[in-house]
Amino acid sequence: MATTTLTPQADAYRRSWVLDWLTTVDHKKIGILYIVNSFLFFFAAGILALVIRSELAVPGLQFLDVQTYNQTFTMHGTIMIFLFVVPVLSGFANYVVPLQLGAPDMAFPRINALSFWLLPLGGGLIFTGYLFGGAAAEGWTGYVPLSSGQYAQGVGTDLWLIGLALVGTASILGAVNFITTIFKMRAPGMTLFRMPIFAWTVLVTATLILLATPVLTAGLIALFIDRNYGGHFFDPNAGGNPILWQHIFWFFGHPEVYIVILPAMGVVSEILPVFSRKPLFGYRAFVYATVGIGLLSFSVWAHHMFTTGKVLLPFFAFMTTLIAIPTGVKMFNWMATLWRGSISLTTPMLFAIGFIAMFLIGGISGVMLAQPPVDFHLQDTYFVVAHLHYVFFGGSVFGVFAAAYFWFPKMTGRRLNERLGKVHFWLHFIGFNLAFFPMHPLGISGMPRRIADYAPEPIWVFWNLVSTIGAFMIAVSVLPFLVNVVATLINGERVGDDPWEGNTLEWATTSPPPPYNFDRLPPVRSERPMFDLRHKHDAEQLSDQQLAVGPPADEAGNVAGEPGDGGSSS
Amino acid sequence: MLRAGLPLLLIGLLAGCGMIPPEPKTDAAKSVFTLYNVVFAMGVAVFLGVEGFIVYSVFRYRRRDDRLPPQTHGNTLVEIIWTAIPTVIVLILFILSISTLATVEAKSDPSQEGVSIEVDGFQWQWQFRYQDGDQNPDNDVSVIGDQANPPVMVVPVGEPIRLTLVSRDVIHSFFVPQFLIKRDLIPEPEGQDVNHLEFVVSEPGTYGGQCAEFCGDFHAKMTFSVQGVSRADYETWLADAKAGRTPQPSAQPGGQQLELTAANIAFDKTELRAKANQPITLKFTNTEAVPHNVVIIDASNKQLFKTDDLTGPNASGEFNVPALPAGEYTFFCSFHPTQMVGKLIIE
Numbered sequence: 033m034a035t036t037t038l039t040p041q042a043d044a045y046r047r048s049w050v051l052d053w054l055t056t057v058d059h060k061k062i063g064i065l066y067i068v069n070s071f072l073f074f075f076a077a078g079i080l081a082l083v084i085r086s087e088l089a090v091p092g093l094q095f096l097d098v099q100t101y102n103q104t105f106t107m108h109g110t111i112m113i114f115l116f117v118v119p120v121l122s123g124f125a126n127y128v129v130p131l132q133l134g135a136p137d138m139a140f141p142r143i144n145a146l147s148f149w150l151l152p153l154g155g156g157l158i159f160t161g162y163l164f165g166g167a168a169a170e171g172w173t174g175y176v177p178l179s180s181g182q183y184a185q186g187v188g189t190d191l192w193l194i195g196l197a198l199v200g201t202a203s204i205l206g207a208v209n210f211i212t213t214i215f216k217m218r219a220p221g222m223t224l225f226r227m228p229i230f231a232w233t234v235l236v237t238a239t240l241i242l243l244a245t246p247v248l249t250a251g252l253i254a255l256f257i258d259r260n261y262g263g264h265f266f267d268p269n270a271g272g273n274p275i276l277w278q279h280i281f282w283f284f285g286h287p288e289v290y291i292v293i294l295p296a297m298g299v300v301s302e303i304l305p306v307f308s309r310k311p312l313f314g315y316r317a318f319v320y321a322t323v324g325i326g327l328l329s330f331s332v333w334a335h336h337m338f339t340t341g342k343v344l345l346p347f348f349a350f351m352t353t354l355i356a357i358p359t360g361v362k363m364f365n366w367m368a369t370l371w372r373g374s375i376s377l378t379t380p381m382l383f384a385i386g387f388i389a390m391f392l393i394g395g396i397s398g399v400m401l402a403q404p405p406v407d408f409h410l411q412d413t414y415f416v417v418a419h420l421h422y423v424f425f426g427g428s429v430f431g432v433f434a435a436a437y438f439w440f441p442k443m444t445g446r447r448l449n450e451r452l453g454k455v456h457f458w459l460h461f462i463g464f465n466l467a468f469f470p471m472h473p474l475g476i477s478g479m480p481r482r483i484a485d486y487a488p489e490p491i492w493v494f495w496n497l498v499s500t501i502g503a504f505m506i507a508v509s510v511l512p513f514l515v516n517v518v519a520t521l522i523n524g525e526r527v528g529d530d531p532w533e534g535n536t537l538e539w540a541t542t543s544p545p546p547p548y549n550f551d552r553l554p555p556v557r558s559e560r561p562m563f564d565l566r567h568k569h570d571a572e573q574l575s576d577q578q579l580a581v582g583p584p585a586d587e588a589g590n591v592a593g594e595p596g597d598g599g600s601s602s
Numbered sequence: 603m604l605r606a607g608l609p610l611l612l613i614g615l616l617a618g619c620g621m622i623p624p625e626p627k628t629d630a631a632k633s634v635f636t637l638y639n640v641v642f643a644m645g646v647a648v649f650l651g652v653e654g655f656i657v658y659s660v661f662r663y664r665r666r667d668d669r670l671p672p673q674t675h676g677n678t679l680v681e682i683i684w685t686a687i688p689t690v691i692v693l694i695l696f697i698l699s700i701s702t703l704a705t706v707e708a709k710s711d712p713s714q715e716g717v718s719i720e721v722d723g724f725q726w727q728w729q730f731r732y733q734d735g736d737q738n739p740d741n742d743v744s745v746i747g748d749q750a751n752p753p754v755m756v757v758p759v760g761e762p763i764r765l766t767l768v769s770r771d772v773i774h775s776f777f778v779p780q781f782l783i784k785r786d787l788i789p790e791p792e793g794q795d796v797n798h799l800e801f802v803v804s805e806p807g808t809y810g811g812q813c814a815e816f817c818g819d820f821h822a823k824m825t826f827s828v829q830g831v832s833r834a835d836y837e838t839w840l841a842d843a844k845a846g847r848t849p850q851p852s853a854q855p856g857g858q859q860l861e862l863t864a865a866n867i868a869f870d871k872t873e874l875r876a877k878a879n880q881p882i883t884l885k886f887t888n889t890e891a892v893p894h895n896v897v898i899i900d901a902s903n904k905q906l907f908k909t910d911d912l913t914g915p916n917a918s919g920e921f922n923v924p925a926l927p928a929g930e931y932t933f934f935c936s937f938h939p940t941q942m943v944g945k946l947i948i949e
Binding site for chain 2: 098099102165166169170171175177178182183185268269270271272273274275308309310311313314315316317339340341342345346349350353354356357360361363364367368370371372373374375376377385388389392393396397399400403404405406408409411412413470472473474476477478480481482483484485486487491495567
């Protein structure tokens with residue numbers, strides 16, 4: 033089943049390698065473009081993080097002026113969130129979800145290409161602020177009036193607004209594509225409750241994007257009008273309301289947090305069963321919990337605004353605290369999946385377990401912050417910075433690396449070196465905790481975030497230095513990863529189609545898959561079709577008839593992005 | 603053993619110190635402190651339980667052979683139990699925090715004893731106006747800070763301090779770590795309520811604070827302190843301040859004053875001089891019914907300072923220009939940048 037022998041018919045005419053990648057509408061190539069592009073932004077924003085941590089290593093201003101410092105943390109946050117974590121997970125979803133569904137491509141391959149190409153454009157615009165008098169410097173949240181025309185006069189902020197609107201449009205287009213693909217293009221037999229959990233999390237994520245991102249885009253446009261065309265949406269001197277921006281921003285911003293974490297949870301929920309050799313415990317409960325988090329995410333935005341004195345504290349505190357319940361269910365399901373399993377600590381498994389361990393800390397600090405009286409003390413201090421990094425970095429980024437190690441063999445046919453992978457993991461894990469755990473005591477003792485300089489209190493001096501050391505350790509940890517990727521691409525171990533004994537359909541085709549993905553599909557009788565296939569003699573009589581699918585061009589009218597073979601009419 | 607253990611113990615101790623908020627110095631802060639410790643203890647229990655379980659499972663259930671472990675797909679009863687347990691925990695937590703919230707937000711009767719202060723945040727310092735109740739702001743005692751001399755809010759201990767939080771420009775946040783509270787200062791459209799904050803300082807002492815909401819270039823320099831004194835000492839301080847005798851802390855910001863007047867779409871001066879590295883007070887007057895302001899930029903056109911927009915015919919304001927390093931700067935009116943422009947020489 034795993035050896036596809038059909039000859040690809042892509043040789044109708046030849047294009048250069050570069051042109052091929054620039055014009056591709058193949059979801060797999062677009063997925064790789066997403067991932068590579070996101071990692072480039074990750075390295076850029078990571079260097080900005082090192083600049084911030086270097087300045088904060090000791091009290092006093094050493095080598096940045098305040099304006100540069102403010103631009104640096106603004107760009108760090110904006111790039112990391114909008115141009116790394118969100119798109120890199122979209123990249124993995126782009127590559128993996130159609131394969132997991134047994135589909136030949138995404139529903140709208142050309143829109144898929146468009147939503148990718150808007151990203152480097154938007155990200156590039158945000159960065160060009162540096163060439164025109166300075167980048168945006170109001171924080172990634174861009175609060176008004178600070179970001180209004182009166183207080184932020186440079187064009188950096190305008191470029192930031194336009195760039196973000198483009199990036200947001202990209203994710204809206206992507207969301208439409210994912211939802212259509214997931215609803216319309218699943219393999220025969222794959223009911224929604226037999227769908228891989230990663231595809232489920234991507235479905236919920238895409239729905240959140242579709243509902244939340246247009247709100248942000250509207251806010252960005254309103255602010256752009258305020259700044260450039262005499263609008264007064266947010267101008268208190270003309271009857272506008274600065275708090276309105278915070279409502280708009282966080283109505284998007286909190287679902288955004290789940291947009292970033294849910295796919296990573298999906299990745300972890302794919303990896304834990306494979307390396308525990310057990311099914312995910314409580315598949316349905318996990319799905320309900322994912323949907324529950326998605327629904328709740330629209331009723332908690334104002335917990336970012338407890339200290340504004342403008343929101344109904346008990347309501348938002350209650351809704352926020354409720355999120356702990358579905359999250360707790362997920363945590364228990366993961367623990368029960370490990371329990372009495374047969375656990376192999378491969379690199380993707382290490383990152384997946386690292387995700388659970390670190391995300392737990394972010395979850396606990398989140399529940400603490402959800403209590404208004406506690407939040408009155410901790411809001412806008414380094415505790416919040418610690419919390420968001422444990423969620424975004426300890427959660428999502430660990431999930432990203434888990435996905436990279438797990439699906440690299442699928443994308444290339446070669447497995448990343450395990451020894452280098454483990455060096456990467458441990459440096460990364462220790463560096464991460466050194467960098468971000470100290471931010472808890474910093475915040476609890478009252479150090480505000482977003483300050484270029486701090487008072488030389490002994491406890492602040494000590495923990496800031498520790499944090500800076502950790503940040504550089506994270507930077508060092510990326511080197512074995514890069515070396516690993518390059519060395520494996522050149523001369524890595526070839527491991528066949530299914531090196532991990534995977535459960536889901538992406539492992540039913542060759543590694544890397546042909547442009548049209550599958551020439552036959554195994555029957556789908558559970559959420560683990562590949563497991564069923566491997567163990568069909570152990571289990572009760574499953575149908576051992578393989579379900580053949582027709583030639584790729586007949587399936588759903590779409591051919592995987594090879595122009596010239598006459599199939600793509602979408 | 604001891605040599606390895608001691609630094610570890612030290613780090614553990616420091617971590618312990620850092621993970622608990624500063625000793626609370628207001629009545630409300632004490633209840634927040636208690637709530638924090640309860641929530642924190644619950645968090646630590648969950649942390650130890652879950653992490654312990656993960657580490658145990660990873661070691662106990664390592665793959666030893668090719669036999670397939672039991673394929674457990676789930677268990678409805680277990681799912682119900684572990685949905686119910688966190689539900690109960692978060693409900694308890696919610697009730698605890700809402701009752702603490704009532705303590706923190708409690709307001710005393712404004713006709714009773716206490717001190718009312720308007721806290722005015724601006725880029726990038728604070729002004730505290732003591733409101734004496736006669737509705738005439740001109741004779742109120744006012745303390746204004748600059749970056750070199752942050753202001754001190756002197757208050758009597760043991761009685762309610764009522765703050766009215768206003769902002770002239772962007773959002774700021776009044777934060778005193780030892781009071782375990784912060785509240786934002788928001789520039790409100792006319793007719794909207796501004797924020798209020800009330801607390802009772804429980805013992806004499808000086809408590810540092812600073813702006814917690816990012817507000818631009820010198821956000822980090824927006825520090826201040828609250829000094830709790832006895833009622834008698836407070837009365838003395840207030841009388842002295844009212845009579846113009848110091849110790850009104852840093853009532854006169856900066857040493858140097860510059861004056862600039864706008865008339866007929868022009869400034870009265872095209873060159874200003876001041877000393878380097880000292881804050882400057884700029885008295886700016888607009889004599890006509892056209893909006894003007896003063897913006898200072900450096901040689902690379904980076905904006906360093908801006909006054910409010912004033913519209914005459916007789917508008918005037920004093921503005922605190924941050925200390926500048928020696929060099930040549932340009933000042934101009936952003937409404938009339940070509941007609942109204944001049945040189946600021948810092949020497």
